[in-house]
Amino acid sequence: MKITIQVMVPPYTYEDLDTALKIAEAAVEKGHEVNLFLFADSVLCINKNIKPLRIDRNIPNKIKEMISAGKIKVDICGICMDYRGITTDMIVDGAKPSGLPELAQLLATSDRFINLMA
Amino acid sequence: MALIIVKYGPNNPAERIKLESATENDDVILLQNGVYWILQNVKEHTKANVYALKDDFLARGYDESNSNVPLISYAQLIELIEKHPKSIG
Amino acid sequence: MKKLLFVAYQSPVGSIWVNEAFRTAFGMYGEDLEPAVLLLDEACVAVSKNTKPELLGLLPLSICHRYIKNYGTPVYVVKEDLEKFRVKEIDENFGANVVNKDQLSELLQQFDHVIFM
Numbered sequence: 001m002k003i004t005i006q007v008m009v010p011p012y013t014y015e016d017l018d019t020a021l022k023i024a025e026a027a028v029e030k031g032h033e034v035n036l037f038l039f040a041d042s043v044l045c046i047n048k049n050i051k052p053l054r055i056d057r058n059i060p061n062k063i064k065e066m067i068s069a070g071k072i073k074v075d076i077c078g079i080c081m082d083y084r085g086i087t088t089d090m091i092v093d094g095a096k097p098s099g100l101p102e103l104a105q106l107l108a109t110s111d112r113f114i115n116l117m118a
Numbered sequence: 119m120a121l122i123i124v125k126y127g128p129n130n131p132a133e134r135i136k137l138e139s140a141t142e143n144d145d146v147i148l149l150q151n152g153v154y155w156i157l158q159n160v161k162e163h164t165k166a167n168v169y170a171l172k173d174d175f176l177a178r179g180y181d182e183s184n185s186n187v188p189l190i191s192y193a194q195l196i197e198l199i200e201k202h203p204k205s206i207g
Numbered sequence: 208m209k210k211l212l213f214v215a216y217q218s219p220v221g222s223i224w225v226n227e228a229f230r231t232a233f234g235m236y237g238e239d240l241e242p243a244v245l246l247l248d249e250a251c252v253a254v255s256k257n258t259k260p261e262l263l264g265l266l267p268l269s270i271c272h273r274y275i276k277n278y279g280t281p282v283y284v285v286k287e288d289l290e291k292f293r294v295k296e297i298d299e300n301f302g303a304n305v306v307n308k309d310q311l312s313e314l315l316q317q318f319d320h321v322i323f324m
Contacts, residue, residue: 001200003199006322008324014150015150015174016125016150019125019149019150022173022192023192023195023196023199025192026191026192026193026195026196027196027199029193029196030193030196030200032196039227039231040223040227099234100230100231100233100234100235101234101237101238103231103234103235104234104235104236104237104238104240105238107209107211107235107238107240107320108209108238108239108240111203112199112200112202112203112205113205113207113320113322114123114199114205114207115123115205115207115320115322115323116123116125116207117123117125117132117207117322117323117324118217118224118323118324120315120316120321131216131247131248132214132216132247132248132323135216135247135248135311136315136323138311138312139311139312139315139316140312141312141316203319204318204319204320205319205320205321206315206320206321206323207320207321207322207323
């Protein structure tokens with residue numbers, strides 16, 4: 001099954017990225033294909049320059065590992081990036097700047113859509 | 119028949135609408151601060167079947183005996199996702 | 208054809224979500240998708256004729272009007288919310304369908320995905 005998860009709120013301030021990645025892990029474990037769509041402030045999580053405290057989790061690293069392990073595909077709302085000063089050289093390897101046409105495509109082609117509201 | 123995702127507690131007007139407009143064929147998953155609905159006897163606010171994410175409930179200082187809805191794992195949440203093509207989130 | 212309902216519930220002035228609900232809805236037309244927008248709670252203030260975020264230098268809501276008309280995007284707003292927030296004059300450019308709160312359950316159930324913003 002193809003499952004898309006959309007996140008809207010910023011990482012670290014809220015738990016949504018953590019929730020999304022845990023749902024993704026569990027879905028992949030069961031053989032599903034998972035796409036993550038980053039919308040609005042959630043795009044901040046894709047910045048590889050993020051430096052959390054050492055005792056805290058590193059969300060961009062976690063996303064990078066999941067992408068490189070072929071577990072998830074990540075699309076980022078491009079306008080949302082522009083509004084927050086995130087440029088393509090700042091983003092985690094393998095994540096893809098995209099936009100609403102890609103979100104529309106994901107909504108049209110996914111078997112399941114999980115929205116974590118703002 | 120839909121899977122309804124509730125991530126904020128009883129102070130959020132949108133979550134209240136989601137719960138109140140659900141039918142007996144819907145399943146609700148309480149996650150994140152949505153688990154606080156359990157303390158307000160969530161079943162009085164909705165006709166749907168209600169589940170809560172166990173990790174999110176326990177991490178907020180409660181134990182299983184404090185819940186009157188089934189506490190489920192992420193793997194069990196995937197089963198709910200598999201069950202419902204429709205979603206309200 | 209999947210039916211999508213984008214729902215904003217936060218104020219149209221001071222938060223971006225009403226604009227984002229419309230922007231996202233309009234972005235769906237390239238695929239076989241049928242979007243609609245529901246303005247709940249504080250978001251209902253968007254349809255007031257006198258609401259003008261641009262007075263504060265924020266994005267105007269009027270940029271949505273042309274697309275609503277061209278695409279025929281259905282817009283829903285709740286009667287009880289309009290009363291609660293004392294919206295007296297509705298801007299006809301939204302083409303808003305006023306529904307009662309007790310009709311919301313039936314409305315939400317019509318869609319494949321209801322996406323709150």
